[in-house]
Amino acid sequence: MIKKIMATLAVIVAVVLILLYMFQDKIIFQSEPLAKNYVYSFAQEFEEVNLKTNDGETINALHFKVKEPKGIILFFHGNKGNLSRWGNLVAYLEAYQYDVFVMDYRNYGKSTGSYNEKAMYNDALMAYEYVKKQFPDEQIVVYGRSLGCTFATKVATKKSPKHVILEAPFYNMKKGVRFYSKLAPTFIIKYKFETNKDIPKVTSPITFFHGDADIVTSFEDSKDLFNLAISQKDFVVIPEGTHHNLKDFAIYKKRLSEILSVIPTELSF
Numbered sequence: 001m002i003k004k005i006m007a008t009l010a011v012i013v014a015v016v017l018i019l020l021y022m023f024q025d026k027i028i029f030q031s032e033p034l035a036k037n038y039v040y041s042f043a044q045e046f047e048e049v050n051l052k053t054n055d056g057e058t059i060n061a062l063h064f065k066v067k068e069p070k071g072i073i074l075f076f077h078g079n080k081g082n083l084s085r086w087g088n089l090v091a092y093l094e095a096y097q098y099d100v101f102v103m104d105y106r107n108y109g110k111s112t113g114s115y116n117e118k119a120m121y122n123d124a125l126m127a128y129e130y131v132k133k134q135f136p137d138e139q140i141v142v143y144g145r146s147l148g149c150t151f152a153t154k155v156a157t158k159k160s161p162k163h164v165i166l167e168a169p170f171y172n173m174k175k176g177v178r179f180y181s182k183l184a185p186t187f188i189i190k191y192k193f194e195t196n197k198d199i200p201k202v203t204s205p206i207t208f209f210h211g212d213a214d215i216v217t218s219f220e221d222s223k224d225l226f227n228l229a230i231s232q233k234d235f236v237v238i239p240e241g242t243h244h245n246l247k248d249f250a251i252y253k254k255r256l257s258e259i260l261s262v263i264p265t266e267l268s269f
Contacts, residue, residue, distance in 0.1 A: 025115050028173075028191060030080040031108040034060075038110065042087050044094055050110075051103070051126055057113035059123050061103035061130075062087050064094055070261065071139030071162065072099040072131050074155070076124060076148030082109030092247055096260045098141070103127050117191050124151040128159050138162050141260065142204075144169065146217060146243070150193040157201040163259050164206045168214055168243055171196050171221040179218040196225055205232040207259060209252060211241020 040048060044064050051059040062083050073093050077086040083104050093100045105120055106113035113119065131140060140161040144152025149169030156164045170176030173193040177184045199206075206229050210222045226235045236255050238246050246252050 028079060029105070029107065029115055031105070032080075032082045032085075033107075034082055034084060034109040036110055038084070040084060040087060042091065044091050046087070049101075049130070051123075051130060053113070053119070053123060053126065055113070055119065057106060057119075058111060059103050059106070059113075059126065060110035061101060061127065064091065064100040064102075066094050066097055066099060068097070069099045069135075070097050071141060072101055072135045073141045073143050074128060074131050074152075074161075075100055075102040076142075076144045076151040076155075077102060077104075078146035078148055084109065093143075096257065098260060099135075101127065101131050115191075117193065121151065121154045124155050125158055128155050128161075132159075141165060143167070146170070147193075150195045150198075153195045153198045153202060156204050156206075157198050161204050164202060164204050165209070165256075165259065166206065167209045167246060168211070168217045169195060169208065169222055169225055170217045171225045175221050176217060179221060180216075196228055199225055199228045200230050202229065203231050205234075207233070207255065208235045209238060209246050209255075210235070211238040211243065211246055213240050214243045216243035 040046070040062065042064075046065065047063045049061040049063055051061060053059060060083065064087075075090050075093070077089070083102065086102055090100050090102050103123070104111040106123065107115055128140070128142070137160045141163045142152045142155050142161045143165040144150070145167040146169070149166040152164060152166060170179070172195055173189055173191050177189060208222060208226050210219050212219050223235065226233065234255070236251060238249050238252060241249060
């Protein structure tokens with residue numbers, strides 16, 4: 001009887017593990033597709049951009065433009081949604097008198113291709129090369145939010161932007177998943193996203209923003225990641241900040257204005 005119960009439990013566990021392995025893409029990358037003829041609509045001036053990859057895929061992006069920009073923010077967004085959502089979420093950065101360039105990852109929105117860690121890193125580097133045609137390194141700020149932090153960090157290991165901003169980063173994918181669920185079978189995860197191995201290679205100044213009330217990415221893991229950085233660095237704690245509201249805090253606005261060389265009184269929000 002006991003052997004039968006154990007065998008049944010083993011089968012159940014095996015089935016669960018197989019299902020988790022098969023559907024992990026949907027859990028990690030909560031993308032939302034957009035029709036190819038979808039028309040973006042934003043209050044801000046923007047240009048839709050389609051970047052062609054070496055393997056024949058298309059990376060859809062938005063370039064928000066301001067008059068007489070001080071530079072450009074290359075923004076890598078989180079794991080949920082698409083540019084129809086993120087276009088509005090990054091619009092506040094224009095108040096700092098910077099252009100903003102944000103792309104959808106493979107299989108997000110109008111972007112084509114399948115999830116592939118190496119290819120996604122290459123796409124991020126391609127986006128940097130695109131903005132560098134219009135702005136020199138010293139006017140490019142690379143900004144990552146949550147999942148986007150791994151792409152921002154990877155780009156900064158290969159390029160030399162003015163500054164790197166990491167908002168609510170995770171240490172690596174396994175630790176990020178383990179923070180979400182201590183019982184998660186991390187050995188089945190296909191994606192490494194080892195930001196911890198890349199961060200010591202970054203030579204540009206780095207600023208971390210993390211709320212101490214964040215329940216999505218670990219505040220403590222973020223501090224551990226910060227300790228691995230060897231370039232000029234700063235860790236900005238947002239007291240009572242969550243995963244989604246850091247931009248609303250005065251301490252965030254003040255520090256970001258310093259990074260972007262904007263006088264706080266110039267800000268209109």
